[in-house]
Amino acid sequence: MKLSTRVRYGLRAMVELAKESGGRPIPLRKLAENQAISIKYLEQMVASLKSDGLIESVRGAEGGYKLARSADDITVLDIYNSLNLIGNPIDCYAEPCERKYICSTREVWAEVIEVMNEVMRKKTLGQLAQKELRMQKADKS
Numbered sequence: 001m002k003l004s005t006r007v008r009y010g011l012r013a014m015v016e017l018a019k020e021s022g023g024r025p026i027p028l029r030k031l032a033e034n035q036a037i038s039i040k041y042l043e044q045m046v047a048s049l050k051s052d053g054l055i056e057s058v059r060g061a062e063g064g065y066k067l068a069r070s071a072d073d074i075t076v077l078d079i080y081n082s083l084n085l086i087g088n089p090i091d092c093y094a095e096p097c098e099r100k101y102i103c104s105t106r107e108v109w110a111e112v113i114e115v116m117n118e119v120m121r122k123k124t125l126g127q128l129a130q131k132e133l134r135m136q137k138a139d140k141s
Contacts, residue, residue: 004086006045006084007080007084010049010083011076011128012035014055014074016034016035017031018071018074019129023067024062024064025057025065026066028042028043028046031064045083049083050068052081053068054067054069055068072124072125074126075120075121075122075123075125076119076123076128079125
């Protein structure tokens with residue numbers, strides 16, 4: 001099973017945007033530094049997230065990127081679908097297989113994918129951001 005760094009890093013960056021109080025935009029350079037992601041790699045992710053309506057850019061001295069809608073209305077599945085370039089996360093199920101019609105394990109992989117999608121569908125960016133804020137607060141105590 002594969003989950004790309006693009007999806008993992010992109011989700012981290014989106015959580016950071018969701019944590020920003022008042023929805024203020026975060027400059028791309030700051031977001032890249034805070035998440036230890038190269039700015040060029042982050043630029044690629046931002047382009048996908050923006051074209052899929054998950055984030056928006058704000059121009060000017062106080063500009064940067066912010067969520068395009070409420071963090072509670074953005075699911076992990078939304079972000080996964082925007083950033084995932086590898087297609088299906090399970091090779092055996094994703095690739096055309098000559099055993100497709102006689103392989104009993106194919107059903108297992110279909111169920112795994114459905115469960116994975118259901119988990120990502122249930123988790124919102126708002127939930128992750130709140131959890132991370134609580135974790136950071138506890139860490140400072």
